[in-house]
Amino acid sequence: MRSKSPSIGWFVLVVLCFWLLVVPAANAYVDPGTGSYIFQVLIGVFLGAAVAVKVFWRRIWGFVTRKPVGSTSSRTAGPDKED
Amino acid sequence: MTPSVVPSSFRDPSGFVFTRDQELLRQVDASWRDQYDLLMGSGLYSALVEARLLVPHEEVELSKAAGPDAYRVLRPERIPFISYPYEWSFGQLKDAALITLRIQRVALVHGMSLRDASAFNIQFRSGRPVLIDSLSFEKLPEGKPWVAYRQFCQHFLAPLALAAYRDIRLTQLARVHIDGIPLDLAAGLLPFRARFRVPLLLHLFLHARSQVRHQADANQEGSNGRRTRPFTSQAFRGLLDSLEKAVTKLTWRPATSPWAGYYTEADSYSTEAMEHKQQLVEVFLDRTSGRTAWDLGANTGRFSRMAAARGMHTVSFDLDPAAVESNYSQAVREDETALLPLVVDLVNPSPSIGWENHERQSLLERGPADVVLALALIHHLAIGNNVPLERLASFFGGLCTWLIVEFVPKSDPKVQVLLASREDVFPGYTQEGFERAFGARFDIQAGEQIKDSDRVLYLMRARDSR
Numbered sequence: 001m002r003s004k005s006p007s008i009g010w011f012v013l014v015v016l017c018f019w020l021l022v023v024p025a026a027n028a029y030v031d032p033g034t035g036s037y038i039f040q041v042l043i044g045v046f047l048g049a050a051v052a053v054k055v056f057w058r059r060i061w062g063f064v065t066r067k068p069v070g071s072t073s074s075r076t077a078g079p080d081k082e083d
Numbered sequence: 084m085t086p087s088v089v090p091s092s093f094r095d096p097s098g099f100v101f102t103r104d105q106e107l108l109r110q111v112d113a114s115w116r117d118q119y120d121l122l123m124g125s126g127l128y129s130a131l132v133e134a135r136l137l138v139p140h141e142e143v144e145l146s147k148a149a150g151p152d153a154y155r156v157l158r159p160e161r162i163p164f165i166s167y168p169y170e171w172s173f174g175q176l177k178d179a180a181l182i183t184l185r186i187q188r189v190a191l192v193h194g195m196s197l198r199d200a201s202a203f204n205i206q207f208r209s210g211r212p213v214l215i216d217s218l219s220f221e222k223l224p225e226g227k228p229w230v231a232y233r234q235f236c237q238h239f240l241a242p243l244a245l246a247a248y249r250d251i252r253l254t255q256l257a258r259v260h261i262d263g264i265p266l267d268l269a270a271g272l273l274p275f276r277a278r279f280r281v282p283l284l285l286h287l288f289l290h291a292r293s294q295v296r297h298q299a300d301a302n303q304e305g306s307n308g309r310r311t312r313p314f315t316s317q318a319f320r321g322l323l324d325s326l327e328k329a330v331t332k333l334t335w336r337p338a339t340s341p342w343a344g345y346y347t348e349a350d351s352y353s354t355e356a357m358e359h360k361q362q363l364v365e366v367f368l369d370r371t372s373g374r375t376a377w378d379l380g381a382n383t384g385r386f387s388r389m390a391a392a393r394g395m396h397t398v399s400f401d402l403d404p405a406a407v408e409s410n411y412s413q414a415v416r417e418d419e420t421a422l423l424p425l426v427v428d429l430v431n432p433s434p435s436i437g438w439e440n441h442e443r444q445s446l447l448e449r450g451p452a453d454v455v456l457a458l459a460l461i462h463h464l465a466i467g468n469n470v471p472l473e474r475l476a477s478f479f480g481g482l483c484t485w486l487i488v489e490f491v492p493k494s495d496p497k498v499q500v501l502l503a504s505r506e507d508v509f510p511g512y513t514q515e516g517f518e519r520a521f522g523a524r525f526d527i528q529a530g531e532q533i534k535d536s537d538r539v540l541y542l543m544r545a546r547d548s549r
Contacts, residue, residue: 023270023291035294036233040322042293043285044228044314047321 086149090441091203097218101149109140110148111155115218119155122220127193131214136186138162138208138215160208162215163375163396163423167443168202168238169257170425170433172407173246173335174415176254179205179212180239180330184323186214187229191319195220200231202238202257203443209420226313229322233294236286237263240329244287245269247333248277251404261437266291282329337405351459351497352536359534364389364458364487367529367542371485373453379429380460384410384422390454391421398452402428429460430468447482455483458540462491465512466501472511472520480524486543490517494537514539 084104092100097115101108111119122128131137140159147156168176179202187197197219204216224230238257241264245253249272256264270291278284352360364386376390376397383406387399399422401407410424427433432446457479464470479486491498492514493507518527525543532539 023267023288023295033233035297036236036290037228038297039290039293040228040232041312041314043289043325044318044322045312047325048315048318049321051317051321051324 088149090439091437091443093438095216095218099150103147103149106147106158107161108143108147108149109157109159109217110150110153111157111218112150113152113154116154118221119218121195121222122217125193125195127190127195127220128217130189130193131186134189135208135211136182136189136214137217138206138213140217157217159215159217162206162208164207164398165444165449166207166398166423166425167257167433168242169255170427171254172404172411172424172426173243173251173254174408174411175207175212175424176202176239176243176246177330177333178415180235180243181327182212182214183235183239184327184330187231188323190220191223191316191323194223196223196229197231200235200238202263207423210414210418210422226315228314229319232322233266233290234263235326236266236290239263240283240286240326241266241269243330243333244277244283245272247335248273251335251337254404258433258436261442266294280329280332282325282332286326286329335408337408352533356533356536356538360458360489360536360538360540361386361389363531363533363540364456367487367540368393368454370528370542371454371487373484375452376454376456377450377452377483378456378458380457380463381410381424382406382459384413384424386456386458387422387424388419390456391419395421395454397422399424400427400429402426429464430470450482452483454485454487455479457486457488459489459491459497459538461488461517462495462498462501462512466498466505466509469508472517473523476521476524479521480545480547484545486521486525486541486545488521488541488543489533490514490539490541492537492539 086101086103086108089100089102089107096112097118098109098111101110128137132139138159140157143156143158145153145156168179171179183197183200183205187200190196198221199216199219201216204214204219205212206215207213229235237260242254242257245256245264253272256268260268266287270288273283273287278288368389374395376387376395378384378387378390378397378399381387381399381401382403383401384399387397387410391397399407399410401410401424404426407424407426410422413419414422414424427446433443435441435445435448436443461475464475465472479488493499493502493509493512518530521527521541521543525545527541527543529542530539
C-alpha cells in the first residue's frame with residue numbers, strides 16, 4: 001500500500017518551486033533596503049545556527065583526533081582565520 | 084592651485100577625494116574623526132595594508148585640505164588606471180567579490196564593518212584587486228546586520244550568477260544599473276535550476292522576494308529604527324560564509340571563443356610571420372618612451388606583455404570576454420604586476436555614466452596613453468565596422484603619443500573573410516590610403532612588411548604630441 005506522505009512532500013515541493021519561479025518586479029523608486037534588512041535578520045538566525053553546529057562538530061572532531069580547534073581549517077589567510 | 088573634487092566622490096558625507104597640483108588627496112571630515120581613528124588605532128588599517136587588501140595612504144599636512152571641517156588629509160597611493168566592473172572579466176569580478184568578503188572578515192575581527200560593498204571601490208593594483216576607499220569602515224554597529232549586504236548582492240553576486248548561469252554578456256547590465264543589478268531583474272533572468280543552489284536561492288531569489296514584499300514598509304518605519312532580534316556575530320559569520328560559498332561555486336568556462344585562438348591559428352600567421360612580427364613590435368617598443376601603454380584588440384595579451392616587460396603599465400583591452408579571462412588568468416598565475424586585462428568594445432567603448440554623466444569616466448577620458456598598440460585591429464574597425472580611415476587616424480591621434488599599428492590589406496585571408504559577407508564599399512582601404520590618412524596626424528617613423536605576409540607594421544608618433 002502506498003504511503004501518502006511522499007505525495008504531500010512532492011506537492012509542497014512543486015508549489016514551492018512555482019512560488020519561487022516568479023519573483024515579482026520591484027518598484028524602482030522604492031528603496032529595497034528595508035526588505036534586505038528584514039531578510040538578513042531572518043536568515044541570520046539559520047546561518048548563525050549553521051555556524052554553531054559546524055563549530056560544535058569541529059570541536060568534537062578535534063577532541064577525537066586530538067587536534068586543536070583552530071588548526072582544522074581556515075578560509076582565508078591573515079588575521080581573520082580564527083574559528 | 085584650486086583643488087578639484089573627483090566627480091565620483093560626492094555621495095560620502097565623511098570626506099571626499101580631490102586633486103591639487105597633480106596630487107591625488109582624500110579629505111577626512113571632522114564628523115568622521117572617531118571612525119577614522121578607530122580604523123588606524125584598532126590595527127585594521129595595518130592588517131589590511133599588510134595583506135595587500137587596502138590601498139596604502141600617508142597623512143599629509145592639513146593645509147592641503149580642500150574644504151572646511153577637515154580632520155585629516157590623506158595621500159593614497161595612486162592607481163595607474165581606474166577600471167570599472169563592467170570592464171572586468173568574470174575572474175576579475177569574482178576576485179573582487181571574494182576580496183570584499185575577506186576585507187569584511189578582517190574588519191569584524193577589529194570591531195569594524197564595511198558600510199558599503201560597491202564594486203567601484205575595488206581597483207586593480209599590481210595585478211590584484213584592492214579596496215581604495217579607506218573611509219568605507221565604521222564601528223561595528225552592535226546587533227545590526229550588514230548594511231552593505233544588499234549592495235554586495237547587487238554589485239557582485241547578481242552579475243556573477245547571471246554570467247555563470249545565463250550569459251557572460253549580462254555583466255554589461257552593470258553599465259546601466261550603476262548601483263548594481265536589481266535583484267528582481269536578476270531573479271527574473273536566471274534559469275530555474277539556479278534556485279537549486281541554496282546560497283543563490285537565499286541571497287538572490289528569496290532576498291529579491293523580501294525586497295518586493297517589504298517595499299511598502301520603507302515608508303512606515305526605516306530599517307534602522309526597526310525593532311528586530313539582534314544580529315549576532317555568529318549570524319554575521321554565517322552570512323559571510325554563505326556569501327563566500329555562493330561566489331566561490333560560481334564558475335564560467337567559455338565553450339568556444341572566436342578570438343582566443345587567433346594567434347595560434349595557422350591561417351592568421353605562419354611561424355615565420357609571427358616571429359618577425361614579434362621582433363618588429365619589440366624593436367618599435369624600444370624606440371618609444373613612456374610609462375603607460377594601451378594594447379587595443381589585445382586578444383590574450385601576447386604583445387601587451389612586451390610593453391609590460393619594458394616597465395610600462397599596460398592595459399590590455401579586448402572585446403572578447405573569453406580572451407580577457409584567459410589573459411587575466413595568466414596574469415594572476417604568473418604574478419604579473421604591470422598588466423591589466425579589460426573587456427572593452429572599441430566600437431562602443433565605456434561611456435561616462437552616473438550623476439551629471441561624470442560619476443564614472445568614459446574610456447577616452449581615462450587616456451591618453453604614452454604608447455598604443457593596434458595590432459591586427461584596423462581591418463576590423465575599417466571593414467568590419469565601416470569606420471573611415473581618417474576617423475581612425477583622428478581617434479588614435481587623440482589617444483597616444485606613440486602608435487604601433489598593423490595594416491592588414493585586402494589581400495589578407497582574414498580581410499577576405501570579412502569581405503565575403505559584405506559588399507566591398509571600401510575603395511580607399513589600401514596601404515597608400517592608410518598612410519595618407521594616418522600621415523595627416525602622425526609622423527610615420529618606420530614601416531616594415533611582416534615576412535611571409537602582406538601585413539605591414541608601422542611605428543608612428545603623433546604630430547601634436549608633447
